[in-house]
Amino acid sequence: MTKTRKIIAGAIVILALIIATCYWQIRQFAASPLTINQETLFTLPAGTGRVALEAQLVEQKIVPPTLWFGALLKLEPELAKFKAGTYRLSKAMTVREMLELLASGKEAQFPIRFVEGTRLQEWLAQLRAAPYLKHTLEDDQFTTLAQALQLGSTDGVEGWFYPDTYLYTANTSDIALLKRAHQRMVTLVDSIWQEKMDDLPYKTQNDLVTMASIIEKETAVNDERSKVASVFINRLRLGMRLQTDPTVIYGMGDKYNGSLTRADLETPTAYNTYVISGLPPGPIAMPGKASLDAAAHPLKTNYLYFVADGKGGHTFTTNLASHNRAVQVYRQALKEKNEQ
Structure with missing residues (x-):
């Protein structure tokens, strides 16, 4: 070489x-x-x-x-x-x-949890604070949201978004998330409405959602939801006022400070069911599926009253005398608990 x-x-x-x-x-x-x-x-x-x-x-x-x-x-x-x-x-x-x-292209996903029983205003506040979300709503007014979602009116706003955990990627808009939650609720309510019990005192699907929202606020115990529904259905059929505190609280808005007085119960608002007859004009919170099912399929009972039992549940009664005794039992249990 x-x-x-x-x-x-x-x-x-x-x-x-x-x-x-x-x-x-x-x-x-x-x-x-x-x-x-x-x-x-x-x-x-x-x-x-x-x-x-x-x-x-x-x-x-x-x-x-x-x-x-x-x-x-x-x-x-x-x-x-x-x-x-x-x-x-x-x-x-x-x-x-x-x-x-x-x-x-598999971007990071961020969770946001909308909880049953909370109001739309609380959801909007969560959206404002959500990371990497694109904020397009000018304000938190129901009219603004109704226009953005092309709902025509504010009747389909409060109560008409399905509570769940939603995942989104960066730069997803607040409206896109709300559209998903709204469409899920519309689809679910339509399905439940088609299969509801006959002769319930609801004229519209909004009545059903309104009842479900009241049930959602009154109890978190699944086994009680249909009982609570039966109380309110029985009252509606008899022409009795619903007399449910959560509707009073909703009607008070920002004036509610954490406790209700007799004056609050006697002050008229569109939602105060101690003053108005029948259902309030719309939902007072976002109901979950269990409460919607209960509103559509209430138990057949003679119950007209219920009160907390001090143990996380409620005592149901058919007459005022029994209800008053149950109230006294609850107050005594509450007193003993506070003294411990």
Whole structure:
């Protein structure tokens, strides 16, 4: 072998070693963990290129400065097809896994929990505080929300959003979330309305939802919901006023300070069922499915009254004398509990 050929062969060997070393370094870098010590949310803006992505990752101390990031994207171009969005990065994630996640478009999801028995105003406050949510509502007025949802009136606002945990991605709008919750409630109510008991004193689906919202506020015990429903249905049929405290509280709005007085019970509002006859004009909270089912399928009883029993449930009675005795039992139990 001539000297020239030996030099060329040696150069080829050295080049091959360099290439192999670089390849090994790239593979090592791809398999290395991210330089974060806790779960991190990373937002990739639209239109970000390879160089800008690397700069952003280095700036946020997610990956270290290195020669191998750009080389990895050139070696495996499928990893360079990243998509804009907000992603959840874990501390155990490797560089390759991160790039695969960015290429998958599987953005981080954020939960928001709308609880049964709470009011729409409370839901709107939650939405205002929710992270990564796009806020489009100008204010929390029911008329504004009704217009945004194209409901035509505010009649389908309070009570007409299904309580549940909803997941959303960054930049989802508040209206989009509320539309999901509203459509779920509309679909559920329509189904329950079709299968409700005959001869119930409801003229519209809104009456059913109104009754369910009262049940939701009166008891959290599943086994009691249909009993509570029976009390109110019996009262409606007899022309008795419902006389339920939660409707008074709702009608008071911001004036409610945590306790009800006799004057509060006697002060007329559109929702004060100690003063008005029949159902209030609309729901007073967001009912869950159990309360909607109870409103549609109340037990057949003679109960006209109920009062807390001091043990988390209620005592149901058929006449005023028995009810008054149950009230005294409750007050005594409450007194003994406060003295402990």
